[in-house]
Amino acid sequence: MPTSEPAQELWALVMAGGRGARFWPLSRRALPKQCLSLDGGPTLIQRAVERLSPLVPPERVLVVTGPDMADAVRSQLPDVPPENLLIEPRARNTSPCIGWGAVEVARRAGEAAVLAVVPSDHVVADPAALRDALAAAAVAAEKGSTVATLGIRPDRPETGYGYLEVGEPVADGPARRVQQFTEKPDEATATAWLAAGQHLWNAGMFVFPVGVMRAAFAEHLPRSAAALERLYAGTAQLDEIWGELEAISIDYAIMERMDGLLTIPCDVGWSDVGTWHSAAPLLPPAPGGRGLARHITAVDASGCVVHAPRKVVALLGVDDLVVVDTPDALLVMCRHRGQDVRQVIADLESRLPAPPT
Amino acid sequence: MPTSEPAQELWALVMAGGRGARFWPLSRRALPKQCLSLDGGPTLIQRAVERLSPLVPPERVLVVTGPDMADAVRSQLPDVPPENLLIEPRARNTSPCIGWGAVEVARRAGEAAVLAVVPSDHVVADPAALRDALAAAAVAAEKGSTVATLGIRPDRPETGYGYLEVGEPVADGPARRVQQFTEKPDEATATAWLAAGQHLWNAGMFVFPVGVMRAAFAEHLPRSAAALERLYAGTAQLDEIWGELEAISIDYAIMERMDGLLTIPCDVGWSDVGTWHSAAPLLPPAPGGRGLARHITAVDASGCVVHAPRKVVALLGVDDLVVVDTPDALLVMCRHRGQDVRQVIADLESRLPAPPT
Numbered sequence: 190m191p192t193s194e195p196a197q198e199l200w201a202l203v204m205a206g207g208r209g210a211r212f213w214p215l216s217r218r219a220l221p222k223q224c225l226s227l228d229g230g231p232t233l234i235q236r237a238v239e240r241l242s243p244l245v246p247p248e249r250v251l252v253v254t255g256p257d258m259a260d261a262v263r264s265q266l267p268d269v270p271p272e273n274l275l276i277e278p279r280a281r282n283t284s285p286c287i288g289w290g291a292v293e294v295a296r297r298a299g300e301a302a303v304l305a306v307v308p309s310d311h312v313v314a315d316p317a318a319l320r321d322a323l324a325a326a327a328v329a330a331e332k333g334s335t336v337a338t339l340g341i342r343p344d345r346p347e348t349g350y351g352y353l354e355v356g357e358p359v360a361d362g363p364a365r366r367v368q369q370f371t372e373k374p375d376e377a378t379a380t381a382w383l384a385a386g387q388h389l390w391n392a393g394m395f396v397f398p399v400g401v402m403r404a405a406f407a408e409h410l411p412r413s414a415a416a417l418e419r420l421y422a423g424t425a426q427l428d429e430i431w432g433e434l435e436a437i438s439i440d441y442a443i444m445e446r447m448d449g450l451l452t453i454p455c456d457v458g459w460s461d462v463g464t465w466h467s468a469a470p471l472l473p474p475a476p477g478g479r480g481l482a483r484h485i486t487a488v489d490a491s492g493c494v495v496h497a498p499r500k501v502v503a504l505l506g507v508d509d510l511v512v513v514d515t516p517d518a519l520l521v522m523c524r525h526r527g528q529d530v531r532q533v534i535a536d537l538e539s540r541l542p543a544p545p546t
Numbered sequence: 547m548p549t550s551e552p553a554q555e556l557w558a559l560v561m562a563g564g565r566g567a568r569f570w571p572l573s574r575r576a577l578p579k580q581c582l583s584l585d586g587g588p589t590l591i592q593r594a595v596e597r598l599s600p601l602v603p604p605e606r607v608l609v610v611t612g613p614d615m616a617d618a619v620r621s622q623l624p625d626v627p628p629e630n631l632l633i634e635p636r637a638r639n640t641s642p643c644i645g646w647g648a649v650e651v652a653r654r655a656g657e658a659a660v661l662a663v664v665p666s667d668h669v670v671a672d673p674a675a676l677r678d679a680l681a682a683a684a685v686a687a688e689k690g691s692t693v694a695t696l697g698i699r700p701d702r703p704e705t706g707y708g709y710l711e712v713g714e715p716v717a718d719g720p721a722r723r724v725q726q727f728t729e730k731p732d733e734a735t736a737t738a739w740l741a742a743g744q745h746l747w748n749a750g751m752f753v754f755p756v757g758v759m760r761a762a763f764a765e766h767l768p769r770s771a772a773a774l775e776r777l778y779a780g781t782a783q784l785d786e787i788w789g790e791l792e793a794i795s796i797d798y799a800i801m802e803r804m805d806g807l808l809t810i811p812c813d814v815g816w817s818d819v820g821t822w823h824s825a826a827p828l829l830p831p832a833p834g835g836r837g838l839a840r841h842i843t844a845v846d847a848s849g850c851v852v853h854a855p856r857k858v859v860a861l862l863g864v865d866d867l868v869v870v871d872t873p874d875a876l877l878v879m880c881r882h883r884g885q886d887v888r889q890v891i892a893d894l895e896s897r898l899p900a901p902p903t
Contacts, residue, residue, distance in 0.1 A: 214860070483874075486893045488886055497876055501902050503571070503890040505879035507867065512878055514871070517840075519854055521869055521878055522862035529845055533860040536843045545858050 194244070195327035197301045197398065201245040202290035204393070205234055205254040205262055205309035206280050211464045211530045213546060214518035215496060223310035224261040227462070227496070228471045229481055234309040235265055240316035244324055245305065251275055251293060252309070253286040278431045284442045285434035288406055288413055291399040292421045300400030303327045306439075308393045312471065314458025322455035326396035329364035329451050336397040336405070336444065337364060340389030340452035341459045346379035349463070351391035351440060353452050367450040372440065389452060391440070392459050405443050410435050464527025465511040469494045477504040480512075494524055518545040551601070552684035554658045554755070558602040559647035560594055561750070562611040562619055562666035563637050568821045568887045570903060571875035572853060580667035581618040584819070584853070585828045586838055591666040592622055597673035601681055602662065608632055608650060609666070610643040635788045641799045642791035645763055645770055648756040649778045657757030660684045663796075665750045669828065671815025679812035683753035686721035686808050693754040693762070693801065694721060697746030697809035698816050703736035706820070708748035708797060710809050724807040729797065746809060748797070749816050762800050767792055821884025822868040826851045834861040837869075851881055875902040 209222020216222045223234040231239065238250055247268040253275040254262045263274055275293065277286055287306055294304050305323050313319045319339075326337035340353050352374060356366035370391065374382065382388040397405075403421075406414035416433040419425035435442065444450065462468040472479040472494065477487025480495030482502045487493070490504035497514035504510070511527070513520040520533070537544040566579020573579045580591040588596065595607055604625040610632040611619045620631055632650065634643055644663055651661050662680050670676045676696075683694035697710050709731055713723035727748065731739065739745040754762075760778075763771035773790040776782035792799065801807065819825040829836040829851065834844025837852030839859045844850070847861035854871035861867070868884070870877040877890070894901040 214858075484894070484898055486890055486897070488889045488893070489883070499874075501571075501875040501894065501898070503875070503877045503879070503887075503894070505877070505886055505890055506883035507878055507880055510864065510867075510878060512876070514876055517856075518858040518860070519869070519871055519876070520860045520862070521864055521867060522860070523864055526846070526863035529862055530860075532845045533843055533862055536845070537841070537858065537860070540843070541841055541858070 194324050195303050195331045197303050198298055199245050199303050199327050200249045200294045201241050201305045203252045203309045205252050210534050211527050213530050213534055214515045214520050218257045220261050221258050227468050237309045244320040251290055281436040283439040284437050287439050288417045291402040292417050295399045303398050305396045312460045312462050319457040322453045325363050326453045330396045334401055335449040336395050337451040339394040340454045341392045342456055343383050343390050346383045348376050348379050352388045353391055355387050363453055364451040367452050370445050409443050409446050465494050466524045466527050551681050552660050552688045554660050555655055556602050556660050556684050557606045557651045558598050558662045560609045560666045562609050567891050568884055570887050571872045571877050575614045577618050578615050584825050594666045601677040608647055638793040640796040641794050644796050645774045648759040649774050652756045660755050662753040669817045669819050676814040679810045682720050683810045687753045691758055692806040693752050694808040696751040697811045698749045699813055700740050700747050703740045705733050705736050709745045710748055712744050720810055721808040724809050727802045766800050766803050822851050823881045823884050
């Protein structure tokens with residue numbers, strides 16, 4: 190993996206508008222998943238920003254988030270300048286905030302500046318490898334005037350991710366052409382792709398010169414592009430144009446429809462830690478499974494995931510549970526039902542005047 | 547059931563020395579099961595004393611308990627005179643405290659006074675029926691100069707209780723002779739007895755003139771009886787004789803070996819609420835089972851028992867769990883493992899310098 194850096198300044202846009210509802214009750218509207226520490230150390234967003242340095246120092250990191258969680262994000266990232274915090278008036282999927290981010294970088298550093306979009310709530314075990322991959326993506330995207338994604342080597346037939354079919358290599362560098370971008374294949378397809386080794390996961394990390402992204406908006410999202418032009422020209426404020434931006438994901442709006450997409454295959458120890466089950470490996474081993482608590486005792490218990498930092502927790506005759514304790518709410522669930530925490534939240538929000546969500 | 551009262555004053559000895567460890571983490575050394583409310587209403591011991599009135603008013607209620615829990619017992623029973631609180635120097639099974647209680651009543655009201663021993667941590671759904679049964683037992687015990695137990699009609703082949711084989715009726719009253727007293731039969735025996743209908747459960751409630759009990763001590767526990775005589779005569783203090791009292795249960799020491807034992811068959815809605823599982827019917831119905839919490843939400847959950855009065859609790863994809871939350875400790879267990887909570891407590895007490903037990 191080459192470590193040569195792009196000719197232009199590399200900026201980053203950290204996507205921190207998500208709620209991380211599947212980590213309820215630890216995650217809340219005002220303290221979403223990216224603002225949590227699952228293991229007692231720095232929070233996910235703190236690590237997401239830290240691992241960009243020195244490739245992208247904090248003064249070139251933009252963070253896009255929502256009004257509910259802005260205070261938590263701001264207080265957790267004291268090194269990111271206040272003007273780099275982009276607070277969406279309301280969540281409208283990923284293309285509006287990436288369009289906004291591209292406009293901001295273009296205004297501050299010009300059309301040729303290169304921007305890396307990265308998630309705020311994932312885990313990367315090897316930050317140096319991530320920086321190498323981002324740098325290579327920046328070089329490739331700059332040379333090719335295109336978008337370069339990071340492609341994660343699959344280790345299981347996951348059906349919840351997007352897959353990149355890898356094509357020809359690009360001359361003198363690790364980048365490969367992307368033949369096809371497929372969201373959420375069925376399990377048979379995912380299993381076949383895993384065996385064949387020609388597909389990579391899309392992990393929501395991609396790099397582009399901001400002028401390229403603005404041109405892509407003009408081609409694929411012309412209404413959004415027109416609104417963003419007014420923002421760029423200073424003839425409209427964000428509040429005035431936000432409602433005009435199409436509420437669609439960048440993957441569907443641009444990535445799937447763009448020619449010349451590149452990918453940098455990489456192994457960076459990536460995990461989206463989407464549920465308590467997938468976050469379990471981050472927690473320390475404990476009696477009865479893994480977990481964080483004042484003390485855990487287990488009698489005939491296994492496979493459990495506990496997060497109850499203030500409590501003595503006892504597990505007796507139970508297996509494969511997730512137990513999450515907070516001062517006002519307690520979740521006890523089968524660890525394989527992590528996707529359904531949203532149902533719990535919906536129920537609480539429909540029944541309680543002041544739900545602890 | 548006759549409601550005629552005995553010729554002599556009826557006193558009560560409420561047995562409140564137990565720890566109720568199976569209700570941990572709600573129960574603690576300083577706040578044992580009898581001092582808990584499982585349903586949000588009065589505590590078990592408050593109800594145990596209340597339901598004796600007017601048959602036995604608080605001034606004739608003695609409560610025997612231990613030093614750890616004396617403060618809780620005292621504060622919960624403001625109508626019981628302070629001198630009626632008998633604090634055991636240390637727990638030595640049931641015969642020492644019953645011997646002591648008999649001496650106290652004999653000193654205050656004479657040898658002919660009748661004493662009813664009752665538990666503090668059981669539930670009785672029909673207090674009027676209980677008072678009728680205790681009054682009938684007092685009459686029968688007084689007439690027969692013996693001990694009369696309350697015999698509970700079994701409704702299941704429980705193997706954890708003592709069984710009374712019912713014999714001939716005694717003239718003019720509901721009392722029956724006890725043919726045999728058997729602790730903890732095996733399941734086949736318990737099932738056969740349930741079908742045959744000639745056995746009743748011993749529920750730890752028995753009534754006797756105190757002179758009769760003192761004579762029984764003299765016969766069956768002569769060493770204890772000699773020590774208790776010194777207490778009665780005022781020639782020794784409790785602390786001096788406590789160590790001389792044999793640490794044995796009243797059932798094994800006296801009841802099983804006594805001739806002429808009587809029983810009053812009764813249906814008083816009795817339950818010993820020995821575990822969270824057996825206490826479940828006392829808790830209100832709730833999503834996912836029964837429980838007490840600020841709010842409970844359940845998705846694909848059933849048969850659970852929750853006690854978390856301060857919390858919003860969510861159950862997702864789990865069945866037959868007991869979940870008990872307190873400010874410093876949290877228990878999650880299979881509801882059929884209630885007997886093994888003791889193992890949890892032993893583990894905590896061996897590992898933590900200040901265990902929340």
